[in-house]
Amino acid sequence: MSDTITWGMMLRKLPSIANAIPRLVKGMKVANVKDPTQTCGLGWSFEQATLRNPDGPALLQGEVVLTYSQVNQWANRMAHHLIAQGIGKGDVVAVFIENRPELLVTILAVAKVGAISALLNTAQTRDTLAHSLNLVAPAAIVVGEELVPTFSAVRERVAIEATRTWFIADQNTCKPPGIAPDGFINLMTACADGCADNPASSRQVFFDDPCFYLYTSGTTGLPKAGVFKHGRWMRSYVSFGMIALDMRPEDVIYCTLPLYHATGLCVCWGSAISGACGFAIRRKFSASQFWSDVRHYRATTIGYVGELCRYLVDQPPGAHDSQHGVKKMIGNGLRPGAWGEFKRRFGVNHICELYAASDGNIGFSNILNFDNTVGFSLMSWELAAYDHDSGAPTRDATGFMRKVAKGEEGLLLAKIDDKAPLDGYTDPQKTETVVLHDVFKKGDRYFNTGDLLRNIGFGHARFVDRLGDTYRWKGENVSTTEVENTLLKHPTISEAVAYGVEIENTNGRAGMAAITPAESLATLDFSELLAFARQQLPAYAVPLFLRVKVKMETTGTFKYQKTRLKDEAFDPGKTGDDPIYAWLPGTDTYVRVTEQLLAQIQGGKYRY
Known part of the structure; x- marks a missing residue:
């Protein structure tokens, strides 16, 4: 495995570079929304995809196939009902539903209103769940039937009105079925006869408006709620869907990742919307059923995290391992030791490894399909020397930080500017803890990712480790x-x-x-x-x-x-x-x- 990218390697990529340049130029134009009065974001981008491919599959799960028009109209009816119940721009709606189409329709509806989806981790219970809810003070909550007992256990600890505590049944929800439990209102029944036209509110969403609150995993303490704005949605869905993957309406992305995290929700679903193509999902990852599902949905692209790939590699080899239509995959954390084996065994041509964090302002993607790299970033970044004991970046006698040499590992710092603003956390004090001032010159600001990377040449980087893990x-x-x-x-x-x-x-x-x-x-x-x-x-x-x-x-x-x-x-x-x-x-x-x-x-x- 080469440690650097050479001129020879770049020359062999010239056809790929030539093909990527038009997408890059177009993508940067779409992604870099600067006019504060220009409509953008999740609702707008889905409406544009619906215009491009109204009768094409948008959401697939099991035998359910919903077209872009069906999903858009369903979300519109829900959005109009939310507005009628007093939910407005900037209000927080907690969403507690497992991976199924109703989750994404709800998120889309909330975005069209201009409200903010607080995407609760469906594995959370008791104190952690109560903490996550109270952290964002939701005006309403939408709970899936499968999670009603979990929410009910903390309901008395959260101040949400019963008239805004909505329920979505777990079966046949394309039609308004069933009776909600006591203390809940059936959202599907309530919005069944609503207006199916795009609400006017979806045209009043701009780049600086929050779209989601995405929670940290809580592996180092209680979760924090990271802010994900509509402007960042634009950068994400264009960077990964248009520039990196070149998604088209005939594509289908298969994703088993939890949709309360950014890789599944923003990278994978965003890429599908960018291409106006199908997004096939599963409740929970299954290594034994993965490739059967891929063939069932005729998927061309898969979403992954590194451990998911290892679970697939650990499955007994089969004669049909490479008999599928997947040519591309996008995700993060694939270990170098498994990279080549995964490609060879499963016949996937392009591993679009990425680097991003839901609470950060930078993303890398492996557009040119080199092995063992997170690719390059369109944002401004540096690798800085750091103190190995404290993990803090070090400053020299002038008071500024030192950039490490090519090939040397360093702490990834991402410049905060108009092109790459930092959305941060709901708590401004927590946001300030990850912002560095006067880094390489007076007045500049950088986001401290806390991650170690290595510059391997031509703007490409390789992930080394989490700083806290060294x-x-x-x-x-x-x-x-x-x-x-x-x-x-x-x-x-x-x-x-x-x-x-x-x-x-x-x-x-x-x-x-x-x-x-x-x-x-x-x-x-x-x-x-x-x-x-x-x-x-x-x-x-x-x-x-x-x-x-x-x-x-x-x-x-x-x-x-x-x-x-x-x-x-x-x-x-x-x-x-x-x-x-x-x-x-x-x-x-x-x-x-x-x-x-x-x-x-x-x-x-x-x-x-």
Whole structure:
């Protein structure tokens, strides 16, 4: 795997570059809305797609196929009802529905009103759910039948009027069915006879108006609500759908990602709307049914996150693995070790890896189809030197930050300006914590992404690690991504999560990895596994501790729960049924950690 992009590699891409330039020029014109009185955003873009392809499939799930005209009219009826109930521009409507067409129709209707959808994580319950709701003070909520018990458990802790607590049944909702539970109003019944014309409010939405509140996953504490404005929707749906993927009405995107997060909602659905093409969804990801669904929907494009791809690769090989119509895929987090294998086995030509964050102002995309890169960005960015202990960018004697050299890893900083404004969080104080001032010259401002990238040439970058996931041991910086990729090469390991843990009376953080065996604990040869790690990794990066898990806990977007793993560390009293193993100094294997051995390690008996 080459670490840099060379002139030769770029020359081979000249046809791709030539094909991309017209899309790039057109896309930049559409995306960079500057006139504060120019209509734009989700509602407007869907209405434009409807004009382009009124009878083409817009939303598909199972045997349900809804055309652009049907979805647009359905959303219009709902929008007119919301307006009649007093919901107006800037009001917050919480949306709590699993992946199904009704979720997207509701979001579209709220956008047409000019209101803001607070997209609740459907896995949240109790205190976390109550926190997420109260954080944005919603004027109303729309709850899917499948989540009524979850919402009802926190209802008394949230101030939403019963007249604006709407219910959507879980079956046959294209027609107004069923009776809502006590305390809920059936939204489909209420809006069934409403006006199907585009509401006037959808033409009064502008680039600086908020479209969604998207919550952080909460892996490092209670969720924060990031603001996603309509201007950013324009940049996202054009950048990925038009420029990166060149979506057309004959395309179909298949997405199993949760639609309360930006990759599924903004990147994948936005790309479908950009191409006025079909968007096929599933309630929850299924590795065994994935390619069957792809063939059923005749999908040409798939949305992914890295772990989803690994689950697919881990499925038993089949004769039909490459017998489908998918030529393109878009998402993030595909590991270099799986990149080539995925392409070869499943026959996907273009992996459009991207880098973006729902709370940031920058996006990269792999438009030119190089391997193992997040591509390039049209926004202004720099990689800055940082302090390996604190994670903060460092300043020199002049008070400004230093840009790292090409090929060197650095902290990604994205310039905040008119072309790339920062929407931030609902809490201005939290927004200010990620803004850096006077960075490279007086008066400039940059968004601190907290991520480490490497410039590999020609404006392209490679993702290195989350800054919070790196740790320092024996005076060296350890990349958890590197450790995880190495462990996953071992045939007896199917999942690996690396992190740093503290040993009393030592400096830095020692390496630890939670691993899931490909078969069972009995198949792990700890002496051989240690020898493998020592051969593949620098000495300082070899994990000193292993935690064996039958199943790894993840968020809805397959992010591992590292905070909990770090907190429990290598204490068998905290890790439940998960056995812990330690590599003791001077030995050649991992041994089981008992309460007695834990006390000896923390008491300094072993010199690390």
